[in-house]
Amino acid sequence: MRTFLITAGAAGLAALLVWGLSGLPPFGSYPGPYGEVLNSFAVGERKATDVVSAVNFDYRAFDTMGEEFILFISVAGAALLLRKVEEEEHDSQEESESEDRQPGRAAPPTSDAIRAFGVALVGLTVLFGLYMISHGQTTPGGGFQGGVILATAPLSVYLAAEARTFQRIAPHDLVEWSESIAAAAYVVLGLAAVVGGAEFLRNVTPLGEEEKMGSSGNIFWLNLGVGVEVAGGFVLLLSVFIREALERRLRRESK
Amino acid sequence: MGWLQTGVFLLVAASALGVVRTKDPLAQSVAVSFYGLVLALLFFLHQAPDVALSQIVVGAVALPLMILLALSKIHAQDEERKQAGEEERK
Numbered sequence A: 001m002r003t004f005l006i007t008a009g010a011a012g013l014a015a016l017l018v019w020g021l022s023g024l025p026p027f028g029s030y031p032g033p034y035g036e037v038l039n040s041f042a043v044g045e046r047k048a049t050d051v052v053s054a055v056n057f058d059y060r061a062f063d064t065m066g067e068e069f070i071l072f073i074s075v076a077g078a079a080l081l082l083r084k085v086e087e088e089e090h091d092s093q094e095e096s097e098s099e100d101r102q103p104g105r106a107a108p109p110t111s112d113a114i115r116a117f118g119v120a121l122v123g124l125t126v127l128f129g130l131y132m133i134s135h136g137q138t139t140p141g142g143g144f145q146g147g148v149i150l151a152t153a154p155l156s157v158y159l160a161a162e163a164r165t166f167q168r169i170a171p172h173d174l175v176e177w178s179e180s181i182a183a184a185a186y187v188v189l190g191l192a193a194v195v196g197g198a199e200f201l202r203n204v205t206p207l208g209e210e211e212k213m214g215s216s217g218n219i220f221w222l223n224l225g226v227g228v229e230v231a232g233g234f235v236l237l238l239s240v241f242i243r244e245a246l247e248r249r250l251r252r253e254s255k
Numbered sequence B: 001m002g003w004l005q006t007g008v009f010l011l012v013a014a015s016a017l018g019v020v021r022t023k024d025p026l027a028q029s030v031a032v033s034f035y036g037l038v039l040a041l042l043f044f045l046h047q048a049p050d051v052a053l054s055q056i057v058v059g060a061v062a063l064p065l066m067i068l069l070a071l072s073k074i075h076a077q078d079e080e081r082k083q084a085g086e087e088e089r090k
Helices: A002-022 A031-045 A051-059 A063-079 A086-096 A112-132 A143-160 A163-169 A171-197 A217-255 B005-022 B025-045 B049-089
Strands: none
Touching: A002 A217, A031 A143, A031 A163, A031 A217, A051 A063, A051 A217, A063 A112, A063 A217, A063 B025, A143 A171, A143 A217, A163 A217, A171 A217, A217 B049, B005 B025
């Protein structure tokens, strides 16, 4: 009975798939007018050579604001879920006397290969992340992608260097504040247009010259804000996860 | 579709099957990272470099990283609980 059901179901699914696939338009064909219109107007109107960024951060900037705040709220939710209860903290400090018995103790010392590779990677990722954020309007990429790349720099520092160095380059308060301020900056920039008498998130900043860094007005500034927000969000998420291990490492180093 | 796109398409299907068939969550996080990378390649070959970049950073890096961190957190909690149980028995 079961075999019959699964065979009939699979056969039905296969038939539907073949029927659907045979009716597909030819590969690469595009019947909608919207894309064609954008392709011919975006460069002239907004000086943005990456039309995808022009759509995301200008023509449909409101949708991207929603996306940014989805990320913001998820990070806040994760931080809330994984927060340390006051009592537990007290316990772990008492237990720290017997270091050997702590869960996840005695991490092997970082190998030289990881250290060298991590240090070499930091400068490269910072530069690449900044490039990705600042050139979102001219080439593929932008704040979201560049922000995640930027966030991997503190992670490689955490893996390669001392825990104290990680805390120095990414102090918790600074990360938290810059994430929140960058997220708010998106709305503020949108409201600036309203104050000037235009609609919310209208491109009001000077457009500049196409194919140059800082061109396309709002698209550049919004990418910058989103980049900082995403980088901050990811570092915050990481530090929430690794907080206990970080504290353990800090205690060991201070001995 | 060219032969390259077809090949990568089949690779996506194969690695997706690999992710589903992997039983151990730790190995699965590596498998899903590879799947994300291949999927990004597919996006790139279909002229969507923006989406491919997002796919690399989210699908191949951020998602497996979050899975790994969550696994290590669960592992640490399990050990803590085990220790507490042993202490109670003493």
